[in-house]
Amino acid sequence: MPRRCAPLLLLLAALHAHAQAPLTFAWDASLQTLGTAADSGDGIAVDTQEALSLGLELSHGVGRGLMSYRLSGEVQYTPQRIAPGDQPLAALTAYPAVSGLVFELPSPQRIGLWFRAGLGRLALDEPAGLLLGDPDALVPAQLVDGVLLEFRFQGLYGSLGAGYLGLLDKRLNRVRVAPQDATELADSTVYFAPPRGLAVLRLEADGLFAGQRAGFFGIWQKDFRAAPPTFDSWYFEALVEGPIAHGFRHESTLVAAITVPSGSAPGVGLMIDELVAYRLPVSFLHEAWFSVLWASSPGSTLAGFPALAGPPVSTGLQAALSDIVRLELGLDASFASAPAGAALSSAFAVRILLRPSGQAVPGYSFALAGPYIATEIELSARLEPVDGLRFQARGGVLLASAAVLPYVRLSAGAVL
Numbered sequence: 001m002p003r004r005c006a007p008l009l010l011l012l013a014a015l016h017a018h019a020q021a022p023l024t025f026a027w028d029a030s031l032q033t034l035g036t037a038a039d040s041g042d043g044i045a046v047d048t049q050e051a052l053s054l055g056l057e058l059s060h061g062v063g064r065g066l067m068s069y070r071l072s073g074e075v076q077y078t079p080q081r082i083a084p085g086d087q088p089l090a091a092l093t094a095y096p097a098v099s100g101l102v103f104e105l106p107s108p109q110r111i112g113l114w115f116r117a118g119l120g121r122l123a124l125d126e127p128a129g130l131l132l133g134d135p136d137a138l139v140p141a142q143l144v145d146g147v148l149l150e151f152r153f154q155g156l157y158g159s160l161g162a163g164y165l166g167l168l169d170k171r172l173n174r175v176r177v178a179p180q181d182a183t184e185l186a187d188s189t190v191y192f193a194p195p196r197g198l199a200v201l202r203l204e205a206d207g208l209f210a211g212q213r214a215g216f217f218g219i220w221q222k223d224f225r226a227a228p229p230t231f232d233s234w235y236f237e238a239l240v241e242g243p244i245a246h247g248f249r250h251e252s253t254l255v256a257a258i259t260v261p262s263g264s265a266p267g268v269g270l271m272i273d274e275l276v277a278y279r280l281p282v283s284f285l286h287e288a289w290f291s292v293l294w295a296s297s298p299g300s301t302l303a304g305f306p307a308l309a310g311p312p313v314s315t316g317l318q319a320a321l322s323d324i325v326r327l328e329l330g331l332d333a334s335f336a337s338a339p340a341g342a343a344l345s346s347a348f349a350v351r352i353l354l355r356p357s358g359q360a361v362p363g364y365s366f367a368l369a370g371p372y373i374a375t376e377i378e379l380s381a382r383l384e385p386v387d388g389l390r391f392q393a394r395g396g397v398l399l400a401s402a403a404v405l406p407y408v409r410l411s412a413g414a415v416l
Contacts, residue, residue, distance in 0.1 A: 021061030028072075029416040032138055038407035039248055039398075041365035051076040051138045051289040053097055054293040055159050065105040065394050070120075076138065076171075095169045096121055098143070118148040124200045125163045126217045130273060130321065132200070134174065134311040136411070142309045144198050155206040166195035166224070174309035175221060178231040178261070182250035195224040212242035221308065222292060228262040233306055238270045244276075251275040259306050271321065286332045286345075297323035297357040304357075314351055314358045314377050316398040316407045325354040325371075343384040351376040353398075369401035388415040 036047040055072030075094045100120015107113045123141035125133040132142045146163020165173050170185055173193035182188045197220075204215035217237040223230035234257070238277050241251040255271040277289035295305035307320030314326065332347035353373040355361065361373060378396030385391075398405040 001197050017236055021059070021066050023058070023060045026057045026059075028057075029053065030413060032411070032413040034136075034409075034411040036407070036409045037407075039320070039405040041403055041405065044406075049076065049138055055097070062103065062207070065103055068102040069100075069233075070102065071099050073099075074139075075385075091171075093169055093171070095172065097139075098123055112152075112154045114152040116150045118150075119146075121145050122148045122161060122163060124148070124163070124198065126200060126202065126237060127204070127215060128217070128237060128273070129310065130253060130255060130256075130271065131219060131235055131237065131308045131310045134309070136311065136315075136409075137174070139172060142174060143168055146198075157202070157204045159202045160199070162197070162199035164195075164197055165193045166262065168193040170194075177221070177233060177259075177306045177308065178223070178229065180229065191311060197222040197224060210242065212240055215239040219308070223298055230262045231306075232260040233308075234258045235308065247279045247281070249277050249279075251277075257306055257307075265305075269296045269322075280331075284333050286334055288331045289329075291326075291328045291330075293321070293324070293326040293328075295321045295324045298357070313353060314376055315378060315394050315409055316365070316396055316405065317353055317361065317373065318364065323355055323357050323359065325356060327352040327354075334361065337383065337385070339385060342386070344381070346379070346381040349376075349378045349380075351378070366400045366403040366405070372401065374398040374400040374405070389413075 030053050032052070032053075033048070033050045035045050035046070037044055039045070051074055053072060053074040055070060056400065057068055057070045059066055059068040061067070073094060074097045075092070077092050098121055100118055100122065102116060102118040105114070105118040107115075122144055123139075124144055125141040133140055144161070144163025144165055146161065147165050147166035148159060148161040150159040151157070170190060170193045175193075175196060175198065176182065176185070178194075181194055184194060199220040201218040202215065203217075204213070206213050208214050215238070217235075217239070219235040219237070221233045221235075223232055235255060236257075237253065237255045239251070239253045242249060244250050251273070252275075253271075253273040255273075257269040257271070259267045259269065262268075271294065273291070273293045275289055277287045279287055286386060298304045305322040307322055310321060312318040313321060313324055328349055328351045330347060330349035332345060335346070336343045336345035338341075352375050354371045354374050355368060356371050356373050358368055360368065366374075376396055376398050378393040378394060380392070380393045382390065392410070394407075394409040396407055397409070
């Protein structure tokens with residue numbers, strides 16, 4: 001070996017001995033499209049949405065931890081709503097998606113403590129999926145500009161996230177709890193979402209007893225409008241799920257809401273969601289389930305449960321989870337499909353939808369029969385021919401007392 005190479009080799013060895021995590025670069029991209037045709041009582045209305053997203057991430061070591069810098073954005077063409085007799089309404093918008101700084105500090109396995117902190121545009125959710133997460137939306141979780149702290153200690157996980165919604169494109173914000181929110185959404189001169197703060201606390205534990213998983217979640221929503229009316233709210237959620245007998249499992253969720261609208265007395269709302277599923281002893285069948293969801297309606301002691309940012313009542317009834325009872329019986333199955341390794345799943349569900357107050361559902365023109373809204377019958381299928389490519393279809397009908405309202409929902413997505 002030439003002598004002149006020795007100092008260079010010694011320098012490289014010294015750098016390697018003190019090296020931290022190497023500098024790495026990663027990118028991801030996805031394309032999604034979603035189309036819905038549904039009848040709300042006034043004829044078929046069509047709604048299509050497309051989104052193209054791109055993300056870039058750079059990571060390197062800092063001390064014993066790992067620092068990551070992420071920048072991602074999305075271009076969305078939405079909404080394109082074509083109601084009977086109306087002209088199409090189209091809008092092209094671009095906005096930053098999940099972006100910012102993330103510091104992760106893994107610890108030795110003998111300690112089992114993991115910590116991560118993020119700053120920037122983040123996604124906040126809660127595992128029950130009743131208040132913040134909508135898996136069928138182009139952006140499934142609620143975006144905020146803020147901070148997120150996470151830790152895991154053995155079987156315990158906790159996080160605290162808080163941020164501001166007022167810098168979002170108004171179509172990205174699903175926290176719509178006051179009448180003026182709908183007014184601003186329809187106003188083409190308004191770009192940003194309402195000035196609101198959102199904080200989410202999560203505490204979850206695995207294997208507490210008999211294989212059960214439990215969680216507690218707290219959500220705070222603050223209205224920072226300069227002039228009334230304003231609307232503040234708190235949400236407290238408890239979740240327990242796990243096996244209950246051979247082949248059976250359950251998911252039990254209780255949510256309490258406290259609302260403080262300006263100019264009105266504070267209100268309290270409750271929501272209960274209970275699911276019992278049975279693992280079917282047939283090769284291609286998966287589970288059969290029965291679930292009950294109840295969200296309180298206006299009354300002498302309880303206020304109507306306020307919408308936050310979660311999913312609607314059902315595919316056919318795109319209404320908030322408030323003043324509602326939903327009874328659902330379902331069955332799903334998985335099948336082998338070409339090409340080899342593809343995943344094909346399907347499900348069948350029957351839902352009975354009730355409105356305890358008997359009041360009309362906003363956005364729907366058909367009349368209720370007392371508290372009865374409709375019976376919904378739905379068939380769905382999902383195909384993943386290769387990893388990163390998916391197709392999903394849902395079709396069904398709402399059978400009201402004096403109306404038959406069909407709907408179909410088609411979506412596709414590709415992730416690179």
